[in-house]
Amino acid sequence: MQTNEVSAAVSNYTQANRPDDVPVTHIVIHSTELSYLDTVRRFQEDHEVSAHDVIRGADGLVTRMVAPENVAWHAGNWELNCRSVGIEQEAYVGEPESFTETMLRSLATVVAQLSQTFHVPLDRDHLLGHDNLCAATPDGQLAMHQDPGRYFDWQGLMKGLWAPVISLGTPQIGEPVVVCVNVADLYQSPDTGAELLTSESLPAWTHQLSYGQRYVCAERSGEWVAIWYNGVKGWCHDPEHTILQGCQGEVIAPNSPHTPIFGMTSAAAKPIATLAAEEQYVAGPLVSQLESRDTNGQFQASFTGQRYYQFYYNHRIAFVPIDTMHLVKKE
Incomplete structure (x- = not known):
């Protein structure tokens, strides 16, 4: 795998000291919707956007633009920026041929390295597409990006990471x-x-x-x-x-009707939807409430004792306080 480094503009990311201040728990995969060169130039200019790595489609070159201890601005959700590393592929949502095998191999290598460095589990609760990320606010949901989209080979990536799904046979109601x-x-x-x-x-x-x-x-x-x-x-x-x-997993359900769910865990978060009493979802990782901000390019963060379930609400994840849910089925 070829690599190089081209620094993003300092105005396009937040200087931090991860994982000491905030653990890196997620890896987010994007497609650029621009050429490799245009993407690199965009991150070098003052556009208030960046990613940690950019992968070139033709030969799989991996260009590091933001050090992973810093917070790149890639997710469209500040809290998810804080918790993640972002990787851009030179590809286009509507062009299946743009997702090259060479690029996929480089992506798998980068993901494996990041997983080892930051202890990120190799599953689809922790490896997310930009299209799996929720907006922080209800008004932002429809504006969230849809990359890498339906032509990205998630199955190929997970097999390349030696982490394919483990299935347990015919679906059963409530499971x-x-x-x-x-x-x-x-x-x-x-x-x-x-x-x-x-x-x-x-x-x-x-x-x-x-x-x-x-x-x-x-x-x-x-x-x-x-x-x-x-x-x-x-x-x-x-x-x-x-x-x-x-498959394996714990099933959770709301304690009461109209249970709010959120796009971030901050105490200032507004609900993005509510759950009816009969709805059930699979509990993903438990996360602690994060309060964080960028002050003149410097990262400040703290955690509270409030805990949340992350879960797939639709194609995107959401967060719900654990004390508003109950376990229907233990793993």
Whole structure:
């Protein structure tokens, strides 16, 4: 793997001392939607955006632009910036050929190195696409990016990391399920003529699944499986049970109706949605409430005793205080 270093403008990231001030718990994968050269130039100029690494599509060159101990501005969510390392691929959401095998191999190497350095688990709760990140506020949800998108080879990446999903057979109602294909869509009802769960004009995160994500089986009907997704039952046509399979995981549910969920853990966070009492989701990692800020380019952070579950609410993650949820099924 070829590597080099080109420094991003200091005005495009926050100087920090991770993991001493905040642990790095996530790795976020992007696609540039620009050429490699234009991306590097953009991060060198005063655009208030950056990533830690940029990978060139043609030969897999990895260019480090922000040291991982610093906070790059890549996630569209300040708190997720604080907790993560961001990697840009020279690729385009709508062009499957732009996601080259050479680039994927370099990406796997970089992810493996970061995982070893920061002890980031190699699973889809900790390895996220930009399209898996929630906005910090309810008004920002529809504006969040959709890269790397449906053509990114999550399955190939996880296999390259020797971390494929572990499936446990046919989905059972009330049990966790894992997505075993790169991409699948959800529908409003268990019928071949059914419409997508949401309009095609809305972002993919309102009706799409990707490899390694975990949800709860809510219902079954013939060749169809329903999961709890975005507050409703989304139906997946899966006649051979190759898309959704049973898996390990803890199932959580709200203690009461109208339980708020959040795009960040700060005490100042506003709910991005509420959960009905009957909804169930798979508990992801537990995270501590983080209060952080950038003061003139210097990072300040502290944790409180409040704990949150991270979980897949739709195609994106969300956070919910653990004291507002209860365990339905232990792992």
